[in-house]
Amino acid sequence: MIKATEGASMELLPLTVACPGCGSEDVVYSCDPDCCFNHVCSSCLHNFELFTEDLGEKIPLAGGHPPEKDSCMPTVACALCQSLNVYQLAVAEGEARKLVCVSCLSLLRLGFSFD
Numbered sequence: 001m002i003k004a005t006e007g008a009s010m011e012l013l014p015l016t017v018a019c020p021g022c023g024s025e026d027v028v029y030s031c032d033p034d035c036c037f038n039h040v041c042s043s044c045l046h047n048f049e050l051f052t053e054d055l056g057e058k059i060p061l062a063g064g065h066p067p068e069k070d071s072c073m074p075t076v077a078c079a080l081c082q083s084l085n086v087y088q089l090a091v092a093e094g095e096a097r098k099l100v101c102v103s104c105l106s107l108l109r110l111g112f113s114f115d
Contacts, residue, residue, distance in 0.1 A: 014070070014087065015072050022043055039076065055107040058104075058107070059100050
């Protein structure tokens with residue numbers, strides 16, 4: 001767990017994505033970051049790319065290490081620094097999901113692009 005410097009703890013989670021076609025979370029990353037961010041749903045075979053948008057905020061994190069990533073799991077680059085160190089913040093039910101880049105500490109929103 002990584003903690004915010006204000007004292008409140010924030011859990012960083014690996015990125016999870018629900019297929020925009022069928023809603024399944026059985027989504028795999030099918031390319032290489034040097035090429036694109038194409039993802040494929042294993043259930044309906046819908047393919048799409050992920051991108052991030054900067055929310056204009058930084059989040060002060062301190063200590064700990066983010067969880068290791070599986071190279072086949074969903075991944076995306078930070079809109080500001082292009083780092084792949086993008087994680088999901090654990091949020092309370094009903095709150096909008098946010099992402100954070102642990103390289104530049106930017107808060108991000110996830111977007112989908114379709115062929």
